[in-house]
Ligand SMILES: NC(=O)C1=CN([C@@H]2O[C@H](COP(=O)(O)OP(=O)(O)OC[C@H]3O[C@@H](n4cnc5c(N)ncnc54)[C@H](OP(=O)(O)O)[C@@H]3O)[C@@H](O)[C@H]2O)C=CC1
């Protein structure tokens with residue numbers, strides 16, 4: 343068997359086209375959704391995602407601003423900046439690119455963002471709302487994965503979803519979101535004993551570990567749906583956490599890297615920014 347490849351790119355394009363129309367309609371009501379991305383330091387990988395976000399924002403007609411700060415920026419300077427962005431009525435979405443340099447507390451930064459502008463969905467208030475099954479901003483990568491699965495008509499109810507990873511950015515929230523869809527969820531992590539035993543049990547396997555080729559065809563059972571979240575640079579080339587060629591032979595569906603989950607992450611960020619603008623303006 344050879345898996346069907348689920349590309350995020352065309353789905354992302356389709357959703358962005360719909361968003362473009364929505365943004366035009368908001369412009370007519372004098373609402374101009376605006377996203378501000380803050381990046382501290384010059385990590386080349388981060389710069390590439392940030393540029394992708396800027397390009398996509400412009401394409402759907404969102405106002406976007408990139409604030410680039412030097413790596414030695416103080417925590418207080420960043421907190422003051424976020425405070426100004428929180429107060430600024432023209433700003434609807436605030437994203438601080440993670441990770442931040444070691445001398446800055448990421449949790450402090452995340453908690454300083456107005457939850458109504460927290461388009462990453464990382465603020466404890468939004469994370470808590472998701473945990474308790476309430477409507478909120480869902481973190482972009484988990485949300486993108488959910489939309490991809492739904493569009494591919496892959497049902498979640500009663501399915502065993504095995505997730506490799508438990509970060510606050512991806513692993514934990516994707517588990518929570520799919521639990522809310524009535525999946526049975528297992529999380530694996532670096533202390534998990536016999537990872538293969540667990541990955542073999544999966545109906546749907548989501549790998550978000552940041553380890554190139556952590557999972558290959560031998561680690562999965564026939565017919566598994568494989569979602570590869572990893573974005574790793576190996577010898578200058580972008581690769582996921584799954585060995586695509588061997589996994590493709592046993593999986594039923596598989597997402598590639600690049601052009602898989604990544605473009606959907608950016609799309610859901612745009613979606614959350616439009617939602618934030620609508621909510622702030624009572625639409
Ligand atoms: N496509 C996209 O849109 C996005 C892609 N990414 C990519 O996804 C990957 C994960 O990101 P993120 O969650 O932020 O990364 P983190 O490093 O924060 O988390 C990695 C997780 O994987 C676990 N892990 C690491 N090594 C192993 C192993 N050998 N066996 C089992 N579990 C392991 C860790 O376990 P422990 O908790 O025990 O340390 C941890 O829970 C990265 O490649 C990142 O670049 C991230 C965001 C968006």
Ligand SMILES: Nc1nc(=O)c2c([nH]1)NC[C@@H]1CN(c3ccc(C(=O)N[C@@H](CCC(=O)O)C(=O)O)cc3)C=[N+]21
Pocket residue numbers: 390391394437438439440441462482483573580599600601602603604605607608
């Ligand atoms: N506050 C915050 N929010 C994030 O959502 C966040 C973050 N910090 N820090 C870093 C990770 C990583 N991330 C990616 C988003 C898109 C692609 C993406 O679009 N990748 C393209 C390729 C892009 C390229 O060529 O470099 C693809 O997979 O096809 C990748 C990775 C968001 N993150």
